[in-house]
Amino acid sequence: MSFLELAKDRYSVRKFSDKKVEQETLDLILEAGRVAPTAHNNQSQRILVLREAEEMAKLEECSPFRFHPTLALLVCYDKNVSWKREFDNADMGEVDASIVATHMMLEGHQLGIGSTWVAHFDPKAVREHFNLPPHIVPVSILMMGYPREDAKPSRLHADRLEIEKTVFYQKIEG
Numbered sequence: 001m002s003f004l005e006l007a008k009d010r011y012s013v014r015k016f017s018d019k020k021v022e023q024e025t026l027d028l029i030l031e032a033g034r035v036a037p038t039a040h041n042n043q044s045q046r047i048l049v050l051r052e053a054e055e056m057a058k059l060e061e062c063s064p065f066r067f068h069p070t071l072a073l074l075v076c077y078d079k080n081v082s083w084k085r086e087f088d089n090a091d092m093g094e095v096d097a098s099i100v101a102t103h104m105m106l107e108g109h110q111l112g113i114g115s116t117w118v119a120h121f122d123p124k125a126v127r128e129h130f131n132l133p134p135h136i137v138p139v140s141i142l143m144m145g146y147p148r149e150d151a152k153p154s155r156l157h158a159d160r161l162e163i164e165k166t167v168f169y170q171k172i173e174g
C-alpha cells in the first residue's frame with residue numbers, strides 16, 4: 001500500500017475485538033512514535049501504555065467515549081522539555097505529541113491495529129487516575145486494538161472538504 005493509500009484507508013475504529021495486541025506489534029507502534037519529528041528535536045512526548053483491566057476501568061471514568069479497547073496510549077508532553085517559540089512563547093509540546101500520535105495511528109493501521117484519537121476527556125480525571133505530575137500535559141488518548149468484525153468507518157470518514165477549501169496559493173480566503 002502506498003502512503004496515500006494507507007492514509008486514506010485508515011479510519012477511526014470504535015469497536016474492538018477482545019484479541020490483545022501482541023507486545024511485538026505494540027513495540028513497532030511505539031517505535032513509529034519514537035522516530036517522529038519534534039520541535040527542535042526536543043522529543044517532549046511522554047506516553048503511558050494502558051492495557052491492564054484496572055487501568056481500562058480508570059480510563060472509562062475519564063471520558064464519555066468508552067470503546068472498550070484492549071490497549072490505550074495516553075499521549076502527553078513534558079512542558080519542561082518542549083520547545084517554546086521565542087517570539088510569543090508558543091509551546092510546541094501539543095504539536096510534538098500530535099505528530100507522535102499520528103505516526104503511531106498510521107503504523108497501527110498498517111499492522112491491522114485500529115485506533116481512535118480521543119481528545120474529549122477530563123484532564124483532571126486523567127491526571128488523578130494516572131498520577132501525572134504537573135509538568136506532564138495529556139494531549140490525546142489513542143484507543144487501540146484489533147477492530148471488531150463489525151467495525152466500519154463512520155459517516156464522517158468520507159466527509160472531507162474539497163482541497164480548494166483548505167489549500168490556498170495566494171491568500172487564505174474565508
Ligand SMILES: Cc1cc2nc3c(=O)[nH]c(=O)nc-3n(C[C@H](O)[C@H](O)[C@H](O)COP(=O)(O)O)c2cc1C
Binds near residue numbers: 010011117119
Ligand atoms: C484532535 C482529535 C480529537 C478527536 N477526539 C475524538 C473524541 O474525543 N472522540 C471520538 O470519538 N473521536 C475523536 N476524534 C476522531 C475524529 O472524530 C475523526 O478522526 C474524524 O471524525 C474523521 O473520521 P475518521 O478518523 O474515521 O477519518 C478526534 C480526532 C482528532 C484528530
